[in-house]
Amino acid sequence: MIRIAAVGDVHVDEDVVGRFRPALEELPDCADVLLLAGDLTRHGTEAEARCVAREFGGLGVPVVTVLGNHDHQCDEVPQVVKVLQEAGIRVLEGEGIVLDLPGGRLGVAGVKGFGGGFAGRCASDFGEPEMKAFVRTANESADALGAALRGLDCDLLVALTHYAPVPETLAGEPLEIYPFLGSYQLGQAIDSAPTALALHGHAHAGSERGITPGGVRVRNVAHPVIKQAYSVFHLGEQPDPAEVSGIGPSGTQQPWS
C-alpha cells in the first residue's frame, strides 16, 4: 500500500506561513509522499515561493508539485521553480518521476494543464489565431501529460494536474467558467495509461469526486474544497483503492465523507 497526501490551492504568502505546518509535521506518520496540485502562491512571486518553501520544505517525505495559473501571474516561473527545487520540492511540468516508497514504486506524472472545456461544450481549433493558440495550449499540455504517464515504469501511477480533467469535480462552480477550469483532453490523457488516481485543484468551489470516461478516480484536492491541511489516499488496497480517509489539520484520521 502507498499512502499519498495531497492538497492544492494553498495560495501561500507571508500571512499563511505557519498555518499548515503543524499538520505537515505529522504528515510522515500517515503518508509516504505529499503531492501539491498547484496554486502554491497568490501571485507567483519569488518572495511568495520562499514562503512556500518554508511551509512545505523539509517534511521528511518527498514533495512533488505542479504549478497553477496563480504561480504564473508575475512571470517569475523560473525563479519560483528554482526556490521550490532548492527546498527539495520537485516541480513537474510535462514530465514524470518514480519514487521508491516503502509500499512500492509510485509514478507521478504532472502538468499544469489548461482550460478549453468538456465534451460538447468545448473550445475548438477553428477561426482566429488566438483561439487556435488557446486550444493548441490545451492539447499540448494534455499530450505532455499522456506521454509522461505512459513513459513511467512503476507499481502505481498517479496523474497530478492543476486544471481539472473532468467536469464532475467542478460541480458547484458557475457553468459559465467551466471552460476556464479544465479540459476533456486531460481526461483522455489520464485514460491513455493505467492511471490509478488523478488529482487536481483550481476549482475552489468545486466538488471532491469525479471519474474519467475510462474509469479513473479523480479527486479535486483544492484546499477550499477538502477544508483540511491535506487528504490522504491509500493506493494498492483492496477492494477500493482510492477510498480512504482524510486527515484534519489536527492530524486526526477521519472517515472520507
Ligand SMILES: [Fe+2]
Ligand atoms: Fe487556486
Ligand SMILES: [Fe+2]
Ligand atoms: Fe488556479
